[in-house]
Amino acid sequence: MKRKGWFQVLRPLSPRARLTLGTLSFVLPIVIWCIVSYVPAVWHPQVRITDAGSTDYLQVDMRMDKAAFADAVKEAEDAQKDPPKGVPSNPIYLPAPHEVAEALYTAFITPPPTPDSPWLHQSLWHSIQVILWGFVISSIIGVPLGIICGTYAAFARLSEPFIEFFRYLPAPAFGALAVAILGIYDGPKITIIVIGTLFQQVLIIANTTRKLDVALVEAALTLGTKKLKLLTRVVIPGILPDLYRDQRILLGWAWTYLIVAELIGTSTGITWFITQQARYQHFANVYAAITMIGIIGLGTDIALALIGKRLFPWDRTLVKEA
Amino acid sequence: MNKIVAPNTLPSYREQSSAVRARFTRLKQREVILKVDQLTKIFNDSNRSTLALNKISFETHRREFLCVVGPSGCGKSTLVRIIAGLEDHTSGDVLLDGKPVTEPGSDRGMVFQGYTLFPWLTVKKNVMFGLEVNGKYDAEQQALQWLELVGLVKFADSYPHQLSGGMKQRVAIVRALANQPRILLMDEPFGALDAQTRCRMQAHLLEIWRKIDITIVFITHDLEEAIFLADRILVLSAHPGEVQELIEVPVPHPRSSAQFISPEFLTTKARLEELIHKGPAEDEDDAGTYQMVTRLTDVTDDVD
Numbered sequence: 114m115k116r117k118g119w120f121q122v123l124r125p126l127s128p129r130a131r132l133t134l135g136t137l138s139f140v141l142p143i144v145i146w147c148i149v150s151y152v153p154a155v156w157h158p159q160v161r162i163t164d165a166g167s168t169d170y171l172q173v174d175m176r177m178d179k180a181a182f183a184d185a186v187k188e189a190e191d192a193q194k195d196p197p198k199g200v201p202s203n204p205i206y207l208p209a210p211h212e213v214a215e216a217l218y219t220a221f222i223t224p225p226p227t228p229d230s231p232w233l234h235q236s237l238w239h240s241i242q243v244i245l246w247g248f249v250i251s252s253i254i255g256v257p258l259g260i261i262c263g264t265y266a267a268f269a270r271l272s273e274p275f276i277e278f279f280r281y282l283p284a285p286a287f288g289a290l291a292v293a294i295l296g297i298y299d300g301p302k303i304t305i306i307v308i309g310t311l312f313q314q315v316l317i318i319a320n321t322t323r324k325l326d327v328a329l330v331e332a333a334l335t336l337g338t339k340k341l342k343l344l345t346r347v348v349i350p351g352i353l354p355d356l357y358r359d360q361r362i363l364l365g366w367a368w369t370y371l372i373v374a375e376l377i378g379t380s381t382g383i384t385w386f387i388t389q390q391a392r393y394q395h396f397a398n399v400y401a402a403i404t405m406i407g408i409i410g411l412g413t414d415i416a417l418a419l420i421g422k423r424l425f426p427w428d429r430t431l432v433k434e435a
Numbered sequence: 436m437n438k439i440v441a442p443n444t445l446p447s448y449r450e451q452s453s454a455v456r457a458r459f460t461r462l463k464q465r466e467v468i469l470k471v472d473q474l475t476k477i478f479n480d481s482n483r484s485t486l487a488l489n490k491i492s493f494e495t496h497r498r499e500f501l502c503v504v505g506p507s508g509c510g511k512s513t514l515v516r517i518i519a520g521l522e523d524h525t526s527g528d529v530l531l532d533g534k535p536v537t538e539p540g541s542d543r544g545m546v547f548q549g550y551t552l553f554p555w556l557t558v559k560k561n562v563m564f565g566l567e568v569n570g571k572y573d574a575e576q577q578a579l580q581w582l583e584l585v586g587l588v589k590f591a592d593s594y595p596h597q598l599s600g601g602m603k604q605r606v607a608i609v610r611a612l613a614n615q616p617r618i619l620l621m622d623e624p625f626g627a628l629d630a631q632t633r634c635r636m637q638a639h640l641l642e643i644w645r646k647i648d649i650t651i652v653f654i655t656h657d658l659e660e661a662i663f664l665a666d667r668i669l670v671l672s673a674h675p676g677e678v679q680e681l682i683e684v685p686v687p688h689p690r691s692s693a694q695f696i697s698p699e700f701l702t703t704k705a706r707l708e709e710l711i712h713k714g715p716a717e718d719e720d721d722a723g724t725y726q727m728v729t730r731l732t733d734v735t736d737d738v739d
Binding site: 326328329331332333334335336337338339342346347350351353425426427428429 | 520541547549551564594596
C-alpha cells in the first residue's frame with residue numbers, strides 16, 4: 114500500500130508538506146481577501162463616485178448602492194444632464210489588503226488625535242499589561258489549586274462542583290459589579306480576565322494532573338517517598354510539560370476576554386484605539402489593530418513553544434507537535 | 436552433556452542431587468525475611484465482592500530467589516502489590532522481618548513491567564531518587580557505582596527515553612536496589628522485552644543477585660523463566676488465588692541457559708504445566724474453538 118500523500122490517517126506529514134500546508138493556511142485566506150477586493154466582478158455591491166457630474170447631492174469618494182447609483186445616472190440622463198461617474202467598490206468596512214498593510218505601518222507613526230491620548234504602541238502596551246496581570250493573578254490561584262485538586266480527590270470533590278457551576282457564568286456579566294467594587298480603571302478589567310480564565314484553569318490543570326501515570330507515583334512510593342515529597346518530586350515535575358502547554362492555551366483564552374474587559378469602565382488600550390478608529394470610519398486601522406492582536410498572540414505562543422522545548426528536553430509530546 | 440530426555444523417563448521433580456539438597460538446607464537455615472500468613476484479599480465492587488486471594492501462606496529466607504507463577508487471574512500481581520504496601524489486604528498478615536507491612540516503604544523495592552522510570556530525570560538522577568528522598572549522603576557516588584554494576588555508566592546523563600527497553604529495566608532494577616531494600620519485588624519485569632533481551636536480562640539479574648545481599652520475589656507467567664531464576668516456585672491457582680504448591684527447583688546452581696534441556700529442568704516444567712493447566716483455564720476454552728475453524732472454500736491446497 115502506498116503510505117505517502119496528504120490523506121493518510123494518523124500519519125505525520127513530511128517536513129516539506131508541513132511547510133507548504135502551513136504557509137497555505139495563511140496564504141489562502143489572504144488570496145480570497147485579495148480576490149474579493151481587487152476583482153470588480155466579485156461582490157463589490159457599491160459604487161464609489163469619481164465624478165459627481167451634474168448632481169448636487171453626490172460627492173467624490175462617496176459610496177452608494179449600485180441600484181441607487183443607477184437611478185441617479187438615469188435621472189441625470191433623462192434630464193439631458195451630465196451623469197455622475199463611479200467605479201464598483203466594496204463597502205467601507207471591507208478595506209483592501211494593501212490599505213490594511215499600509216495602516217499597519219502608518220497607525221504607529223500617526224500621532225494621536227489629541228495630545229493627551231495615547232499612541233498606538235502605548236495602547237497596545239497597556240492592553241498587554243492588563244492581560245499579563247489578569248493571567249498572572251489567575252495563575253497564582255489557579256495553578257496550585259488545579260494541582261491540588263488533581264492530586265487529592267477530596268479537594269477536587271470539595272471545590273470542583275462549584276467551579277463547574279461558576280465557569281458557566283459569563284465573565285462580562287460581572288463587569289458592573291467589578292466597576293462598583295474596583296473603580297473604573299484597570300482593576301475591573303483585570304478582574305474580568307481573571308474570572309474568565311481562573312475557573313477553566315483550575316479544571317484543566319486538575320485534569321492534566323489526574324492524567325499523570327499512577328505507576329510513577331507507585332514507583333516513588335516503593336522508593337520510600339512520603340506525602341509532600343510525592344507532590345514536589347513526582348507529581349509536579351511529572352506534569353510540568355503538560356502544565357506548560359495548558360498555560361499556553363489559557364493565555365490565548367485570556368486574550369479573547371481582552372476586548373470585553375477593556376470596554377468596562379473607561380475604554381482603554383487597543384480597544385480604545387479600535388473604537389476610536391471605527392468612529393472615524395478608519396476601518397483599515399481597525400483591521401490593522403485586530404491583526405496586531407493576532408500577531409502578538411501567535412508570536413507569544415510560538416516563542417513559548419520554543420522555550421518549552423528547551424525547558425523540557427525529555428518531553429515526547431513536544432517532539433510530535435513540532 | 437545434557438541430552439533431551441523423553442517425558443516418561445524423567446525423574447521426579449522432587450528428586451534433588453546432594454548439592455542441591457545441601458543448598459536448600461543452607462537456605463532454610465537463613466533467617467526468614469518475608470512471612471505471608473493466611474493472606475486474604477477480597478475486592479468489593481459496588482454490587483459484588485470477588486475473592487482474589489484466599490489464605491495465602493509462605494515464607495522466604497534471606498537471599499532466596501522466589502518466583503510466583505499461576506494462570507492469569509490468580510492474583511499474583513495483587514499479592515506482590517500487597518507486599519509492597521500499594522494495596523491493602525482483607526485479612527491475614529504480611530510480615531517483613533517480623534514487622535507487619537502497612538504502607539509502601541524503602542525496605543521493599545519494586546520493579547514494574549512498565550519500567551516506570553521518571554522521564555524528567557536523567558538515568559543517574561533516577562538512581563539517586565530513592566537515596567535523596569531518604570536523605571542519604573553521597574547519592575551521586577552511590578548511583579554511579581550502581582550504574583557500573585549494570586554497565587550503564589556511560590548513559591548516566593541520558594534521559595530514559597533514549598534507552599532501549601532492556602537498559603531501562605536495568606536502570607529500574609538498580610534504582611530499586613540503591614535503596615538497599617530488604618526485599619526486591621518484581622512484577623513481570625521482563626514481560627515487555629523481546630525474547631533475546633529477556634534471556635540476557637535473566638542472566639544479568641542472577642548475576643546481580645549473586646553479588647549482593649538481596650531477597651527477590653519475582654512474578655512471572657513464563658514457566659521457563661521461573662525455573663531458570665528461582666530457588667523455589669510458588670504456584671498459585673486462579674479464582675480464587677490459592678497456593679497450589681511451593682516447588683523446590685532441583686536444577687543446580689550456578690544456572691546457565693544450557694540447563695534448559697536438563698532432566699531436572701524438564702521435569703519441573705512438566706510439573707508446573709500440569710499444575711497450571713489442570714484447572715478450567717481459558718486455554719481450554721480456546722482449544723475447543725480451534726477445532727471449529729472451517730476450511731474456506733477457496734483454500735484448495737494443504738500446508739501440513
